[in-house]
Amino acid sequence: MLALRNLATKEGYAPAPLKNVLKALFETGHEFPFTGYTRKLRRELGLSEIPPLTISSPKALEEVQKLMKTTGASHLLKSSEVKN
Amino acid sequence: MFLGCLIPARLPHIEAISIKVLDKLGIKTKDIIDASCCPDPVVMKSLDFNSWLAIAARNLSLAEETGSDILTLCSGCFSTLSKANHLLKYNDELKGEVNKLLSEINRGFSGKINVKHVTEIIRDIGKETIEQQVQKPLKHLKVASHPGCHLVRPSKILHVDDPNVPTIQDEIVSWVGAKPVSYALKMLCCGVGIKMVDPEANLSLLREKLANLKETEANCIVTPCPFCFIQFDKGQKEVSRKFGESYTFPVFYITELLGLALGFSPEEVGLHLHTTPIKEVE
Secondary structure, eight states, X not given: OHHHHHHHHHTTOSOHHHHHHHHHHHHXXXXXXXXXXXXXXXXXXXXXXXXXXXXGOHHHHHHHHHHHHHHTGGGGSOOOOOOO | OBOOSHHHHHOHHHHHHHHHHHHHTTOOOOOOTTOOOOOOTTHHHHHOHHHHHHHHHXXXXXXXXXXXXXXXXXXXXXXXXXXXXXXXXXXXXHHHHHHHHHHTTTOOOOOOOOEEEHHHHHHHHOHHHHHHHOSSOOTTOEEEEOOOSTTTSSHHHHOSSOSSSOOHHHHHHHHTTOEEEOOTTTTSOOSGGGTTTOHHHHHHHHHXXXXXXXXXXXXXXXXXXXXXXXXXXXXXXXHHHHHTOOOOOOEEEHHHHHHHHTTOOHHHHTGGGOSSOOGGGO
């Protein structure tokens, strides 16, 4: 089943909302965005505005993008590579 | 601690109270620096398995560098990281292919750590310690536990709980003085996993579950999964509107329930940030 889904994706049949997940992952390293509201809320809760994740590390994002390019996943979407 | 995306980006109050609760129970957490999305155990794996595995392996390698096991708050992250860890530990061919990919970013997977969900950590702390720490027994709560799909299945890999009759959450509920409530559709998916591709079916599944809960004495819901949390907390409103019914169950993430029992204020727990009002059970 998984192989069929992967094949369908390669043939362009993946639903658009799923492709958006791929796009977000490639562009930020994360599925969900850290919005201005999130940052404000995190500060109010005593947390760092942006956690020390890929979102705050160009080098980490570069690694994720390299893996996605090598495996071919990045070719599944039309997206510009995030330049550092 | 592997933060994931959903909790730090959408539910940071769960991150905050989880750290406080674990600290009070004697467990210090440290974020895994530079971690990315786990990635998603349903969407990303369905789109491209190789990419899913490679990114998961990178996250595992970051934890391996710290020498510590991974603690996750999210059942989705737990599912991805546990399955990837298992696949790579016991399939040398896959491990070789993934390590070839990781070598291009100067990383590698060796398979020396384990992945744990916060629910397991709380269970392992144990009844005696938890009961000693409880300052406000939650005697007024009759709690329906929703385990969700990703914490318990596939049980042969995850080894967390009985996949058909899970009991961990009910045990924790009783340790904080609340009453666990059993119900027929406990193992039914909340529906959130299909929301992106079939919003109608998503709400129908949730309605079936909520309607079943309404037949019981439950006055709130607890879950160990942030996706299920959002589905219940926000989805009740949508189900009520769509079907002309009324569902207003207060919803707790597992460490929120513990936080209240350990004496943290409703504001510290973040109850004011819930969509479904929770005043009735404070």
